Structures are given as C-alpha cells and as structure tokens.
Amino acid sequence: MAVDAERSGTPGGFVRGPQSLVSGLVLIALAALALWLTRDLPQGTLRAMGPAMLPRWLAIAVGLCGIALVVAGLVRDGHQLEGYSLRGASVVVTAILLFGVAIRGFDFQAFKVPTLGLMIAGPLAIFVSGFATPEVRARELLILALSLTGLCMLLFGDLLNLPIPMYPQAFADLYPAGWSSDGRLRMTAAVFLGLAVLIYLAGRRTASREPIDVVPDEHAGTV
C-alpha cells in the first residue's frame, strides 16, 4: 500500500499537507471498497438489522473522516509524506511468505510445495529476512538461523509438543527404523546446534586477528 504512495509531496502548490491529503484519499478508497463489497447485501431495518447495515454505515463514517482529512490537507499546513524503505518491506514479507509456504507444504493450482517443516522453514525465514537491512552479515546470520531453529525444535516440538511439522517425511525416513520420533527430533536439533557451533568456531579461527563482535557495542544497533 505504502509502496504506491508518492515518495514525497511537492511542497507549496495548493497541497499544503500532503500526508493528510494522501491518507484521506486512502480512507476514501477503503470506504469505497467496503461499500462496493456490501452492495448486494440487504441492509434490513432497525428492527431487524441486515448484514450490510453496520458495515455500510461504518464505511460511510470512514469515508467522511477521509474527506475531512483531504480538506485538511488542502487548507492547513501539515506533514510531508514520510519516506519508506522498499528493501525492508519486500524482504521481510518474502521471508514470512517463504515460512508460510514451507512449514506445512502448499498446494495452489500449479504451484506445489511438499511439507518441509520447521527444519527448512525456520532457517529460510531467518536467513532471508536478515537481508532486510543493509548491515547484513551472512555468516553471522547463518549461525543465528541454525542455532535458533535447533532451539525452537527442542522447545516447541520436544518440550511443548505443539503440532508443528518439524521435517519432511523423507528426512525422517533417513533415520534407522528403531528410532523414536522424539529421538529423531533431538538428533536433528543437535545436528543444527552442532553446525552452528562449528561455523562459529571456524570463523573465529580464520579471523582471530580481529575479534568478531557477536555482541558489538551500541554503535551497531539500529532501532
């Protein structure tokens, strides 16, 4: 939604509060959408309200607020539109969608994904989302992805028994038949955590000259 907005309103001209103007227009559009969606539903009477009565009046209220904001944007000086970051929004949304697609599989017409479970969905979401900020460091992110997924498997799967798919069936079959499902889960988590530690140690050895700051000082934080 924000992505479609102008990056900044032109100061001066007859638009004095671009933020008010645009936000008012958005409200009007939302109201129009709601009115259009409820166009076929009966409104009923006050005595026996139909399904469309409340939505319709609410949409009108939203629309009126929108009109008031548009007027305010034309009459009163107001804020400029804030800038937005396309990178953050698109990467974060992609990461969430990937998690949703991978966790239990996805089947929509020609687009089919088998159940991949937390084993794939977790690291995927963490690793991809990390690229939302320009300060991304891939190796650090990889350690985070592996260790956090391992811990989440133990917490949600083993300790709390939540019905979250953990790994694809094909992966579970790799274990010897005698293993219990708990044993398989713990082993998988241990492998993830082990890998994370290995990558951490390997990085430390190669970069032993300059200390890597996994917990760097305040200059690195971005909030």
Place this chain on the structure above:
Amino acid sequence: MGDLISNLSLGFGVVFQFVPVDVPGIGVVPLPMNIFLCFVGCLVGTLIGVLPGVGPVASIAMLLPITFKFDPVGALIMLAGIYYGAQYGGSTTAILVNIPGEATSVVTTLDGHQMARRGRAGVALGIAAIGSFFAGCVATVFIAALGAPLTKLALIFGPAEYFSLMVMGLVFAVVLARGSILRAGAMIFFGILLSTVGTDLETGQERMTFGMQFLSDGIDFAVLAMGLFGIAEILRNLDHTEVRDVVKQAIGRLLPGWQDFKDSALPILRGTFIGGTLGILPGNGAVLGPFASYTVEKKLAKDPRRFGQGAIEGVAGPESANNAGAQTSFIPLLTLGIPPNAVMALMVGAMTIHGIVPGPQVMTKNANLFWGMIASMWVGNLMLLVINLPMIGVWVRLLKVPYRLMFPAILMFCCIGIYSINSLPTDVFFIAMFGLIGYALIKFGFEPAPLLLGFVLGKLMEENLRRALIISRGDMMTFVERPVSAGLLAVAIALLAIALLPSIRKGRDEVFVE
C-alpha cells in the same frame, strides 16, 4: 471483608497447589506447578519484553503458544506472568536505552534514562521494581474487593447498556490516542469495519470475504495484532538507522538509599491511586496513568526543574501508576467481559482457546480460575522483584544485541507463534499482509492501537446493538431512555466535547509532546 479474605485464600490455595507431575527418571512427584508457570511466564515475558521495539502486545502474541499445553488455570497464570514480565521489561528498556517499549513507559524514559546517564541506573530500576511491587499489591486487593460487586452490576446490564459502555470506551480511546482526534476516530471506525468481515452471525450471509473461504470466520484477532504490532514494528524500525543509546555508565547499586525511599514514598502512593483508578476505565485508561502521575508529581514538587534531569519521583510515580493500571485493567474484562485494551483482548483470545468465555459468569462458574488468577498477580509481582533485579546483567547484555540479529529472530517467533495457534499457513501469510498495512498506516500518520481496540469491541458492539434494537423493536431511543445507558453516552459526549475545546486541545497536545 470476610468474603474477600476467603476468596483470596481460595486464590492463593490454587496458586500454591501441588500437582503430581511425572518427572522422567524420578517418578511422580508433587510439584507446585502454578508457581512454576508463573515464574517461567515472568521470566520469558521479561526476556521478550526487554527487546527494544517489542511491546507487551507482540510479546504476548508471540508467547501465546507456549501456554497451550497447560490446563486453563495454569495457562492464564502463565499469561498474566508474561504480561507483567513484558511490562517490566519495557520499563527496563526505557531506563537503559531510552526506547519506550510501549506507550505507558514513554514517561519513564524522561527521568529514568537521565538517572541512568548519571550512573544511577540501578537505583532507577530498583525503585521502578519496588514501586511496581507496591502498586501490584494494592491493585490485587483492589481487584479482589471490586470484583464481586462489579460482577453483580454486570448482571443488571442489558444489551443497550453494554453498547453504550463500549461507545464510551471507544471515545476514551479516541481522546487518549496520540495525535489528531480525527485520525484516531477514523482508525476506530476502520477497526470496527474490519471486525464485520466474515459470516454474519444472524443471517449467515458472508460479508466482504471476497468469496474466500478462510475469511468466512472473520479476521483472527491474533493475526491482526501480530501483523500490526509485531511485523509492522519491525518494518518501521528497519527505516531508522539511528544509534541505540545503551547507557555506558555502570548500573550501580540496585537498592535505593534512605533518601531515595523518602523521596519516592508519596509519589508511589499517589501513582498507585491514579493508575489504579484510571486503569478501570474502558478504552485503555491505563495509558493515561503514567502521564497523569508525572504531571501531578511535577506540579507538587518543590523544584519542578529537576524533572527531566533524573528526578527519582519522575520514575517512582509513573512506574507505580503503570503497574497499577496494568493490573486494574483486568477488571472490565473479568467482570463485564469487555477487554479495555489490546493486551486484554489477547487474554480473551487465550481464554477462548481454553474454552472459557470471559464475563461475569467466570467468577461463579470458574471460581478457581478467577481467584487463582488474581492471587497469581500478586505472586507475579513478587517474582518480578525477586528474579528480575538480580538478573539485570543479563537484560543489559540482551539490550546490546544488534537489531540486525534481533529482528530475524522476532520474525521467526511471530511466524511459529501464529502458525501454532490454528495450524494454518494462511495465518502466516496474513501477518505479512497486516504488517504491510500497519506499516502503511504508520507512514500515513495513523496509530494502529485505536484500530485494534475498535476491532476488538466491534463484534461485541454489533451483537449488543442488534439485540438492544430487537428488544426495543427498532427504536433507537432505547439508548437514551434507559438511565444507565443514557449516563454512559452523556459521559462519552462530554469527553469528546471537552477534548475538542481549543484550550484543552492545546493542553492535550502538550501532554503528549512531553
């Protein structure tokens, strides 16, 4: 009075109950399960709440799934613990980093962070915890005393009264929201509009579902809350690359000195009273508590110039008000079944998952749960004092974790949390969508909080409006003819009128600018 004591003892009995638990390797051992759950709740609540940019709403939404495994009493005790933990974590962040986790700890940043910069972070944290504990104790008794009479009041409430009460609550929310009243009003309407999406309960017709099946049950509250407060917050934080201002000074000793105690005793008392009273109001009155307390302390102080320079009264009062309000905001939920803010709405969601419908009948039908939860509030506050102060070093370490590592973790917890509630991948897609919508709203200068409250109350409002109109045979006058309902509406109109008066409006803007 005798009732109060017997009820509270029932509650503490529930909290300290020993449950036989099968411990692997040892066998069945009786363990105080509820105390343990309260402890874990407080701990993980603080752990998540301390992260900058994660408020109580997002914390609770993320941690909701870890309570699914337990019985309703245990789960709600744990959730309440998470809530207090998240609140307290927010104050810690406010003091140490100058980033308020949520609206109610904005005031704490003013003097708390200044204290921290002067090497008195420990004292600020200590007095915040002690003030909160005192406020918590008073509020617990307050809830226990008010719970029973208010529940009786609820029984004389008809649909018309309920509707008017919610209207009043929403007007409160509009008046208390930061920024323009028009924008807050628009968000409330939009929120109620979103709540009408889905199958109409009376006629069974689908409304605004785009013909999609997963929308026919309506939009899930947890999904909306997680999108607006979890994901949108991440997106917003990614835009700012400013420096995180973690105090470099030593934390110093935690126990306040004698002089500090003398200075903060009265502010704590006043803050508890102010916060506790405002917290009962529907429409998120608790938000106002810390602001009101800070203003009062500044007015009463001999030397108001010290405020903003690290005055301990400016931490003690608002923090007590904050905690008292956080607790008394349970009252509208437990007695009337009306959630006064987003956190309480999540509690409704959690109760529903465990098969409990919040409202006046909880106290009679689930006396164990009701009084157990109230007793656990006190225990939770004690735990915050006992476990959190010694662990302050851990929280400081956590505050130094850079955001580039923090947000992917938050994001994954959001995804796992929302998936585990309904096991629906579509819910995961929806948090992305609502995250984008929330981000857009923030960019357009709207606040997501009133939207969420409108959404929460929307369904209840429509139901009660329809019922009231059926009873009155379509006569709108029923809302003004019934005295209680008329009174509530009059309060709402008066509030709105006052807020719109030019002189007050100016004052209101100043309060929020501070």
